[in-house]
Amino acid sequence: MANADRVDIVEVGPRDGFQPIVPFIATETKIDLVHRLYDAGLRRIEATAFVSDRAIPQLSDAGRVLKAAEELPDLDVQVLVPNRRYCDRAVEAGAKHVAYVLSVSEKHNMNNVRRTPADSVEEYRGLVAGLPVDVAVRLNLATAFDCPFDGPVSVDAAIALLEPLLAARSNVEVALCDTTGRVTPDRVSALFQVAQARFAASETVWAFHGHDTYGVGVANVLAAYAAGVRVMDASFGGLGGCPFAPGATGNVATEDVVWTLDGMGISTGIDLAKLLAVAEDAAELPGALIGGRVRDALRGARSRDIVAVTQ
């Protein structure tokens, strides 16, 4: 992961992208899309979440999706868990990589997981203490830069929350998440630089999770890259818009990130043509909230042979 010319993309579409889709996606369809993402070269996929079926009915087939994904050779299958109880269920179901989420912002954490950030830290301590040694941990630090309720989050606040978390367990991957899409590249860069320096001894692997709501999704990924980050979350088809925010697009599109990194000579191991084919199908899912530019741009490429006075 420290290779300067290599970025590992964590495909979060099957979890973060499917989650807000209201019409139920057949389990077979989910599994087929995971297979095709794998076939496109993705080797890290957040396949589902173990959460309340009542809260998120779309992911009520988590066990089956996880099982199918775990059968793919060398695929690192990550599943989201909101608390220790659901983490236990995920591990019982065969999860080898769990992602725990908490927010820097108190309001967002209360809204998201119904407890204070301090209580989420306690929950995390118990969670990692009870975890089998062969289960990997990803920490998603939501609202690391900006909160939908309270606006900008300070570097100090994010660092302060990371202190007890990184003390609780070493050798985790921490994703600093731009939950709102409102962060700008200068602030992405600043927080990663401070965090990497502050926690240099912890062997933390740093990751960036960004949204493209304001058109700076790729710019923020590149800012994270420039700051040394080599693990990026992205969602095929740009899936993941919030159903309660009309017009707000979601996660940065995997195909936009791959297209850009390809252009910069940075390897992702992903076949863009195969990825685009599966992203096109994902974008056609009933109720899908889609984003990204590259799908549209390359669809029209063949007819782009007539120009007027252009520059």
Add this chain to the structure above:
Amino acid sequence: MANADRVDIVEVGPRDGFQPIVPFIATETKIDLVHRLYDAGLRRIEATAFVSDRAIPQLSDAGRVLKAAEELPDLDVQVLVPNRRYCDRAVEAGAKHVAYVLSVSEKHNMNNVRRTPADSVEEYRGLVAGLPVDVAVRLNLATAFDCPFDGPVSVDAAIALLEPLLAARSNVEVALCDTTGRVTPDRVSALFQVAQARFAASETVWAFHGHDTYGVGVANVLAAYAAGVRVMDASFGGLGGCPFAPGATGNVATEDVVWTLDGMGISTGIDLAKLLAVAEDAAELPGALIGGRVRDALRGARSRDIVAVTQ
């Protein structure tokens, strides 16, 4: 323009954005939009082009639009001219700032202005020789990075074409244009660095003109900024998609650039709320090819108060 915390945006929507719109936009509507862009704080506007009415009927009212725009105090009104003949017409009509366009790529130049790049250089020499001293010159170097027909353009090719152009007249502004939207930030940075070093003695002001077709529009603007460029072209509403490339979005949206620079504490002198209002109206123009993210994101902002398990 050398202020580190200030970017001058050249609003090219009234020319580059209106040009591909097929239904004629009433001259009064064009003038009203220019007035409102001015009211939002824009002080450089590419208001129209003096070109063949037959080739681009949409801009056949260039004289009237120019005259109206020139009445606005302290507004730097730029008009595009494809050759000396139309440049003369523009100056006769009162133009104080002409933008001449030629392409590094021979195929694109042939397609765009029906002559070789070498012939375009000759045309430019004649054009600037005959120009009144009080008329400012902008040079738009199209396909400076990439050609829709021939793919990537080398730094050497762009520099080689700039040599005779910058020798023909000093004190011009040169926009290096990403015509296809396919350049990545690393290459934006590289060409500007080489060009600025090579022509340091020419007192050239450098500008960047980019498209957002592949989602890297803002990232490329920021790469140009990081390379020292302080003049950026952009189009309100992201107007400017090519009508022959379905789904291809056009120029980077002015509101996306302003939103990002605002977030980074870089001044543009533009009132985002006012700009968004006029961008919304531009996006509603019949036949408009629109882009950008910020319009949609801020339209939905009020309802973004419900979240599920998000990060």
